[in-house]
Amino acid sequence: MVVPDRHATVRKYRVPKSLLRLTAVVAVVVLCLLVLGTVHYFQLLGDAAEAAALREENLQLRTELMGVxxxxxxxxxxxxxxxxxxxxxxxxxxxxxxxxxxxxxxxxxxxxxxxxxxxxxxxxxxxxxxxxxxxxxxxxxxxxxxxxxxxxxxxxxxxxxxxxxxxxxxxxxxxxxxxxMPAIWPARGWVTSNFGMREDPFTGARRMHAGIDIAAQPGTPVHAPADGTVIYSGHEAGYGNLVIIDHGYGVQTFYGHLLESFVRAGQKVKRGDKIAAIGNTGRSTGPHLHYEVRVDGIPQKPTKFILD
Known part of the structure; x- marks a missing residue:
């Protein structure tokens, strides 16, 4: 019933219950659609943000991989x-x-x-x-x-x-x-007798001289020409005071006619160490160092090892 004002004609309208129910259903459906649409919209916004973050992360990861x-x-x-x-x-x-x-x-x-x-x-x-x-x-x-x-x-x-x-x-x-390798001169002086055959200064007979003789003032230092171990330090007939050093690899050096020795058997020496002093002991004609180099027991020419 509709009453516009007190002087107008009263009008009556009849609305079927089915229409009311339909209207209510439509309203509920529309409301649900609005809610679902809103939820979906925000989900899309979240997915877009997540996708953007993943793209950024992927880009950063690729950049790091390029560095690797x-x-x-x-x-x-x-x-x-x-x-x-x-x-x-x-x-x-x-x-x-x-x-x-x-x-x-x-x-x-x-x-x-x-x-x-x-x-x-x-x-x-x-x-x-x-x-x-x-x-x-x-x-x-x-x-x-x-x-x-x-x-x-x-x-x-x-x-x-x-x-x-x-x-x-x-x-x-x-x-x-x-x-x-005995690569340096064992003493300062001058060579008075080389390696090889020579006349024996005592007998005049030709015989092998197994080393070289280096003449110098008595007391002149004798130095080890290479690293090694002293295997003998004492007196030997003919050589007089004698030092023998084993350098390994079959190499041994002999130092004869010494005034005195500064090393003992078993002592380790380094190239350049002072081991003795030149003298005139044993079968000698004057102050000098008799210097031998032997390889596997065979005398060698000492100067072929000397580099300086």
Whole structure:
């Protein structure tokens, strides 16, 4: 019923209950749709923000992966330079060992000659391989590729460690061998008798002189020409006061006619250590040092070992 005002005609309208129910249902549906739409809208906003964050994270991760790739590339270049240096050292020291596959560089004569040229020496310093080609690859694929490269580098590094250990042992032995060589003059003076056949100063007969005689004032210091161990210090007929040093590798040196000895048997000496003083003891015609070098018991010409 509708009453516009007190003087107007009263109008009546009848609304079916079914229409009311339909209207209520429509209202509820519309309300639900509005709620769902609002929820979905905010979900989309959240998903968009999350997607943006993931894109940013993915970009950052790719940037970091590029840095890792560059480090891997430089690591590979460093290892390659070490391997080339290893190869050169082996060629120079003749340490190539095909059975153990420790030599990395060329073993033929042309390769050996090319390996020590200036151009290759420049590449030894300058070579840096390009980063891994990962364009179009997913992050997981890039990580897998980097892991494979790292596994290869790890295996190469272990092999190179073994090779360098062998080189280290070789150079250690060479250092010991060089230290054992009687490479300096044992005393200051002048050589009055050389190594070889000569007339015996006492009998006049020709006989072998197994060393050299260095004349000097009595008391002139005698120095060890190489590292070694004193195996004798005492008096010996003919030699007079005598010192014998074993340098290893079959090398021994003898010092005769000494005024006095400053070392004892079993004592370690270094090249340049003062071991005795020149004298005139034993079968001698005047103050001098009789100096011998023996290799495996065989007298050698002492001057062929002297470098200074």
């Amino acid at each position: 790739q560059e480090k891997v590339a430089h690591l590979g270049a460093t290892l390659e330079r070490v391997e080339r240096l290893d190869s050169k050292l082996r060629m120079l020291t003749q340490l190539n060992d095909p059975e153990r596959n420790l030599a990395i560089g060329p073993t033929d004569s042309e390769g050996s000659a090319a390996a020590i040229t200036g151009g290759d020496a420049a590449r030894l310093v300058a070579d840096v391989p390009p980063p891994l080609d990962t364009e179009g690859m997913s992050v997981d694929e890039v990580i897998e590729l980097i892991n494979m490269k790292l596994d290869t580098l790890s295996a190469d590094a272990r092999r190179e460690e073994t090779s360098l250990h062998e080189l280290s042992e070789y150079f250690h032995d060479q250092k010991a061998l060089l230290g054992a």
